[in-house]
Amino acid sequence: MLRFMSRNRLHAALLVSTVIWLAGSGNLAAEVLSEPPRHFDILIRDGEIVDGTGAPPQRADVGINGDEIAAIGKSLRATADRVVDARGRVLTPGFIDLHSHVTDGAYGEAGLLSPDIRRRAAQNLVGQGITLALVNPDGDQSLPLAELRQRLEINGIGVNVAMLTGHNRLRTVAMNGQVGRAATESEIRTMLALLRDDLAKQGSFGMSLGLEYEPARHTALDEQISLARLLGEYNAVFSPHMRSQGIAPMWYLPSENKGQPPPTLGDSLAEAFQVAQDTGATVILTHMKAWGPGYRGQAKRLIDRIESVRSQGARLYMDVYPYDSSGSDGSFVALPGWVFPRGPQEGPVNYREALKSSLASMDAARRADLVADVRAQLALKGGAPNVRILEFPDASYVNKTYAELMKARRMDEVDLAIALQLEGHPNVRGGARMRSFSMLEKDIESFYQLNWCAVSTDGWIVLPEEAVGDLKYVDTNRRLFGSFPRRIAHFVLERKTDTLEHAVRSMTGLPAEILNLTDRGRLAVGLKADLVVLNLHSLQDNTTYLEPSVYPSGVDYVLVNGKFVVDAGNRTLRLPGRVLRPAGR
Numbered sequence: 315m316l317r318f319m320s321r322n323r324l325h326a327a328l329l330v331s332t333v334i335w336l337a338g339s340g341n342l343a344a345e346v347l348s349e350p351p352r353h354f355d356i357l358i359r360d361g362e363i364v365d366g367t368g369a370p371p372q373r374a375d376v377g378i379n380g381d382e383i384a385a386i387g388k389s390l391r392a393t394a395d396r397v398v399d400a401r402g403r404v405l406t407p408g409f410i411d412l413h414s415h416v417t418d419g420a421y422g423e424a425g426l427l428s429p430d431i432r433r434r435a436a437q438n439l440v441g442q443g444i445t446l447a448l449v450n451p452d453g454d455q456s457l458p459l460a461e462l463r464q465r466l467e468i469n470g471i472g473v474n475v476a477m478l479t480g481h482n483r484l485r486t487v488a489m490n491g492q493v494g495r496a497a498t499e500s501e502i503r504t505m506l507a508l509l510r511d512d513l514a515k516q517g518s519f520g521m522s523l524g525l526e527y528e529p530a531r532h533t534a535l536d537e538q539i540s541l542a543r544l545l546g547e548y549n550a551v552f553s554p555h556m557r558s559q560g561i562a563p564m565w566y567l568p569s570e571n572k573g574q575p576p577p578t579l580g581d582s583l584a585e586a587f588q589v590a591q592d593t594g595a596t597v598i599l600t601h602m603k604a605w606g607p608g609y610r611g612q613a614k615r616l617i618d619r620i621e622s623v624r625s626q627g628a629r630l631y632m633d634v635y636p637y638d639s640s641g642s643d644g645s646f647v648a649l650p651g652w653v654f655p656r657g658p659q660e661g662p663v664n665y666r667e668a669l670k671s672s673l674a675s676m677d678a679a680r681r682a683d684l685v686a687d688v689r690a691q692l693a694l695k696g697g698a699p700n701v702r703i704l705e706f707p708d709a710s711y712v713n714k715t716y717a718e719l720m721k722a723r724r725m726d727e728v729d730l731a732i733a734l735q736l737e738g739h740p741n742v743r744g745g746a747r748m749r750s751f752s753m754l755e756k757d758i759e760s761f762y763q764l765n766w767c768a769v770s771t772d773g774w775i776v777l778p779e780e781a782v783g784d785l786k787y788v789d790t791n792r793r794l795f796g797s798f799p800r801r802i803a804h805f806v807l808e809r810k811t812d813t814l815e816h817a818v819r820s821m822t823g824l825p826a827e828i829l830n831l832t833d834r835g836r837l838a839v840g841l842k843a844d845l846v847v848l849n850l851h852s853l854q855d856n857t858t859y860l861e862p863s864v865y866p867s868g869v870d871y872v873l874v875n876g877k878f879v880v881d882a883g884n885r886t887l888r889l890p891g892r893v894l895r896p897a898g899r
Contacts, residue, residue: 354394355379355876361400361847366407366823366836368765368815376405378843381875381890386839398871400847406818407837408445408844408874409798410825412553412633413600413770416447417462417475418454421789425775426471427456433775435472435887440872440879441865442798444771445844446474446834446894448825451600451772452555453524455480459516463893470889472879474844476829477893478553479512481523481530481541493529497537505537506544513548517895519829520551520596525582526563527555538589546594549830550896553598554589556582559640560606560694560752567650568690569683579609583619590628596828601772602632603640604757606696613757617764624766631828633770634761635793636800638754639859644704644747644787646695648716648731650687654743666740669732688728692716695750698727704787704860705747706738713860716748747787749859759811762801768825771797781863792862796855799866803853814850832897847871 354377362371363386377385377392385392416425416436426434426449439447457465459477466475485493488504497505512518521541524530542552557563562576583599590597599620604613624630653672654665676684692698698717706712711719720730731744738745761767773794781790798821805811826835833842846869853868865885872880877890 352377352385352390352392354384354392356396356398356843356873357390357392357394358398358400358405358845358847358871361403361405363837364404364406364815364818365838366819366826368819368823370815371404376837376845378845378873378876381843381877383837383839383841383843383845386837398847402849402851403870404814404848404850405837406443406846406848407822407826407835408846408872409443409769409821410446410448410829410831410835411439411444411771411773411798412448412598412768412825412828413451413635413772414439414447414449415451415454415772415774416473417449417466417477418451418456418480421774422456426466426473426475427469428775429469431470431887431889432777434470434889435879435885436775436891437472437885437887438773438776438778438795438863438865439473439771440874441869441885442795443846443848443869443872443880444473444798445846445872445874445879446476446831448476448478448519448553448829450478450480451522451553452527453480453482453522453530455483458483459512459518463517466891466893471891471893472887472889473874473891474834475891475893476519476831476896477517478520478522478551479509479518481521481533484508484521484541485529485533493532495532496534502537502540505541509541509544513544513550514899517893517899518550519896520545520553522600523552523554525554525557525585526559526565531557531563531565535585535588538585539592542589542593542595542597545596548896548899550595551598551828552589552593552595553600554586555600556586558582559603561608562690562694564694566690566694567652568686569650569652579603579605579616583616587620587623587628587630590630591623591626594629596629596631598768598828599630599632601640601770602634602761602767603753605640605752606694610696610752611754611757613754613760617760631766631768631824632761632764633768633825634758635770635772635797636758636762636805637792637797638758639749639751639792640753641750641791644749646701646748646750647744648688648691648701648727648748649735649744650684650691652687653684662741663743664740665743665745666736666738669735673732685728688731692727694752696752700751702749702751702859703746704749706734706745708737711746755809759805759809762805762811762817762820765816765819766824767820768828769798769801769821773797776863778863778865787862790863792855792857792859795862795864796857796866799853799869800855802848802850803855803868807850807853830897831894843873843876845871845873
C-alpha cells in the first residue's frame with residue numbers, strides 16, 4: 315500500500331523510503347514516509363521475529379512506547395531511549411503458562427503473595443520467558459478473586475496474571491464445608507451464583523477443577539455440566555485436572571477400595587468430552603499425560619479420541635509440560651500412607667519408628683494389603699524400572715532405579731520399600747527422595763506436534779539459593795525453571811519435533827486464543843509489549859533431575875508491559891505485572 319503525502323508536506327520534507335510491518339498481517343509492504351525519525355522508549359533492532367501466529371520468521375525492528383508495541387518494520391528510521399541489538403537473536407511474544415500455582419495455598423504465600431520481592435518478581439518464571447501465568451489451577455484458590463487482585467496489584471508482581479475461579483472454593487462455600495459428597499441442586503445453584511459474580515465482575519477467565527483430589531473427587535457430572543454451561547456463556551475456560559491420569563487415580567489403594575475398580579484416564583477423558591460437547595465451554599485438558607501401564611507409549615491413540623470429538627465441534631485443547639516425570643521432585647513413596655500416623659502431629663514425624671510399630675502389629679491379611687498397595691503404587695508410576703533414587707544416606711544408591719536396587723539387594727518391591735525407610739532418613743516419608751519417570755518422550759513429541767497443544771509448567775516460585783541441603787528436592791521441580799526453554803531447545807532444535815514458529819505459537823498465540831486474550835500472545839502494532847529475546851545458539855534448559863533448580867541460558871531479554879524483567883540475561887526484580895481481565899469483561 316503506497317501512501318502519498320499532501321503537496322505541502324511533500325515539499326517540506328525529504329522523502330524517505332522504509333519498509334514497515336503492517337499491524338497484524340505478518341506481511342511486508344512499502345510505505346513512503348516524510349516524517350522525521352520516530353522516537354521510542356525502547357527500540358529492538360534487527361531481530362528474527364517469530365510473531366506467535368505460526369508465520370515464518372522475518373527480520374525486523376520493534377519500537378516500544380510505554381506498554382505497547384508502537385512499530386514493527388525493517389530498518390525503522392528511529393531513535394530511542396534504549397536500543398537493544400537483537401542481531402542473530404529471535405524475538406517472540408512473551409510466553410503464557412496455562413498451569414501455574416504461584417497464587418494458591420502455601421505456594422502462593424511463598425510466591426506472588428509473599429512479602430519477599432525476590433519471590434514476587436517470579437524470577438524462575440520470567441527467567442524462562444514467561445510473561446503471563448494462568449493461576450488457581452486444580453480447583454485451588456486461596457483468596458476471593460477481589461482480594462487476590464487487590465493484594466497482587468498493591469504489592470506488585472513480576473508477571474501478568476490471569477485468574478481462574480477454583481472449583482474447590484465454590485464447593486466449600488456452597489456446601490458449608492460438607493464437601494465429601496455430591497452437591498444438591500440448591501448447592502449447585504449457589505455455586506452458579508458465585509461463579510457468575512467472578513466471571514461478570516471479578517475478571518475470572520474460567521474455572522479450574524481438581525477431580526483427582528479432595529474435595530472435587532466427589533463431584534458428579536451434572537455439577538460439572540451446570541457450571542460449564544455458565545462458562546460457555548462467558549467464553550471462559552473449563553480446566554480440569556482429570557479424575558485419573560492413568561490406570562488409577564493417585565489416591566487409589568487396593569486395600570482401601572476392595573471390589574471397586576478405579577476410574578482410568580480413558581474414563582476421565584470421556585467425562586471431559588461430555589462436558590465439552592454438552593456445554594460449549596472451552597475445555598483445557600491440563601498437564602495432559604500418557605502415564606503408566608496402558609497409556610505409556612499410547613499418545614497417538616489418545617489423540618485420535620480427542621480429535622474425533624474436536625471434529626464434532628467441541629472446543630478441546632490441552633497443555634503439556636516437556637518432561638517425562640510428573641509430581642514434585644523426591645515425592646514418590648512406595649509405602650502406602652496407612653502405615654504412618656495420620657492427621658496433624660506435634661513436631662517432626664519419625665517415619666522409621668512409625669513403620670516399625672506398624673509392621674509389628676500387622677497380621678497376615680494386613681501384610682497382604684501392604685504387598686498389594688506397594689505394587690499398585692509402583693505400577694501406577696510405570697513400574698520399578700522407572701522409579702529412580704535422588705537422595706539417600708548411602709550415596710551409592712543415588713541415580714539408581716528401584717529395579718536395580720531390588721536386583722542388587724535380592725529383594726522384592728515390598729521388602730525394598732521397607733528397607734529404604736528403615737535404613738534411610740527417619741524424617742523423610744519413604745526414607746529416600748525418589749522420582750518416577752512415568753511418561754515417554756515420544757508421547758510428549760506426539761502431543762507437541764498438534765496445533766491445539768499449549769505448554770505449561772505446573773509450577774510455582776522457587777529461589778535456587780534456598781533450594782539447597784535438605785530442601786534441595788522439597789517442593790521443587792525442573793519444570794519450574796526449564797519448561798519453556800526446553801520446549802524450543804530440546805524439542806525443536808535437538809529433536810526436530812516441530813518448527814520454531816509452531817513451537818512459539820504453542821507458547822504464545824495459541825494460549826492467548828484459548829483464553830480469549832486479544833492484546834497479547836502475538837507481535838503486532840498496538841498489542842502489549844510482552845516480549846522475549848532468545849539466543850538460539852545458547853538457549854538451554856540447564857536443569858537435571860539431580861539439579862532441578864537452575865536458571866536457563868539463552869533467554870537474553872524479557873519485557874513485561876514494556877519493562878525489562880530480564881536484561882542482558884540478568885533478572886531485574888522489577889514488578890510491572892498486572893492482573894488481567896478477559897476481553898469484553
